[in-house]
Amino acid sequence: MNTSADRLSRLLNLVPYLLARPGITLGEASGDLGVSERQLREDLELLWVCGLPGYGPGDLIDMVLDGDRVTITYDAGIDRPLRLTADEALALVVALRMLAETPGVADRDAIERALAKIESAAGDLAGAPVAVSLPGNADRVAGIRAAVERGRALELTYYTASRDATTRRVVDPLRVFVAAGRPYLEAWCRRAEAVRLFRVDRIDAFAALGEPAAPPPQAAPADLAGGVFRASTDLPLVTLRVGRAGRWITEYYPCERVTDHGDEWEVALRVTDLAWARRLVLGHGPHVRVVAPEELRAAVAGEAAAALQAYGSPDPAG
Incomplete structure (x- = not known):
């Protein structure tokens, strides 16, 4: 699988490789680098928009493609030693410390070696009073991380917000990672027979089992470059009219679509469950109205009518 990390590593190696071989053919370069010629062309197209802050003429990496031969004409300073400001060095130290606490995303030994070199170069700055830890319940994250590192299967009691339900299931962990400030467990769910993401703060209880984790061959970590939520076309499409208070x-x-109708916007989005969408709409009162599907519109109208009727009923204790 061609991950974002793989591509970044390839791009960082590509510039010095091409600088040392001006005029090399794409066929020869793709053979040396172990990628297809098509992938190499895509990498070169990406390099054209990489460079220094400012990202204008004279800031971006430049090259000449003459037929099937390529030559780097401007490397945007990639051949010069990196000089970090104090803030940049501290930010890098903090990021590497966080990465070292997150299993399954990279080679921890390599991270710790890089961190040691940067801390050594940073001197007293590396000892700044900055504590780094994964967000969420620290004990829960640590326990799940330990199970992942030991390769043990887990039994979870998990709250699914989209269905407002709590279930028990056995999973084979793949990795723990942090996205948008939240820790997640990615695992093969034996109940769903598919790879699933579990927010750690919604895991009510977990227990490491005596058996080893045994995800099937098709259980591969998802590509999260586009975010945790993947709005596939097989999910229900909901269309809403939202007022100013609901534009968030x-x-x-x-x-998928946002249309401005003056005081209201018409919004189309994919949801994992219509029950979740019903609760979203009801929670915003008059600021959000359902356009489609009819099933959701009827469910919201029914619950709203029942609530009004309950408020209008006399109090039997009164």
Whole structure:
């Protein structure tokens, strides 16, 4: 699988490789680098928009493609030793410390070696009073991380917000990672027979089992470059009319379409479960209305009518 980390590593190696071989053919370069010629062309297209802050003429990496031969004409300073400011060095130290606490995302030994070199170069700055830990319940994250590192299967009691339900299931962990400030467990769920993401703060209880984790061959970590939520076309499409107080929905959730109708916006988005969408709409009162599907519109109208009727009923104790 061609991950973002693989591509970044390849791009960092590509510039010095090409600098040392001006005029090399794409076929020869792709053979040396172990990628297809098509992938190499895509990497070169990406390099054209990489460079120094400012990202204008004279800031970006430049090259000449003459037929099937490529020559780097401007490397944007990649051949010069890196000089970090105090803030940049501290930010890098903090990021590496966080990465070292997150299993399954990279080679921990390599991270710790890089961290040791940067801390040594940073001197007293590396000892700044900055504590780094994974967000969420620290004991829960540590326990799950330990089970992942030992390769043990887990039994989870998990709250699924989209269905407002708590279930028990056995999973084979793949990795623990942090996305958008939240820790997640990615694992093969034996109940669903598929790879699933579990927010750690929604794991009510867990227990490491005596058996080893045994995910099947098709259980591969998901590509999360586009975010944790993947709005596939097989999910229900919900269309809403939102007022000014509900426009935050367009910033918080990925939307397929947003149409401005003056005081209201029409928003189309994919949801994992219509019950979750029903609770979202009911929680915003008059600021959000359902356009489609009819099933959701009827469910919201029914619950709203029942609530109004309950408020209008006389108090039997009164």
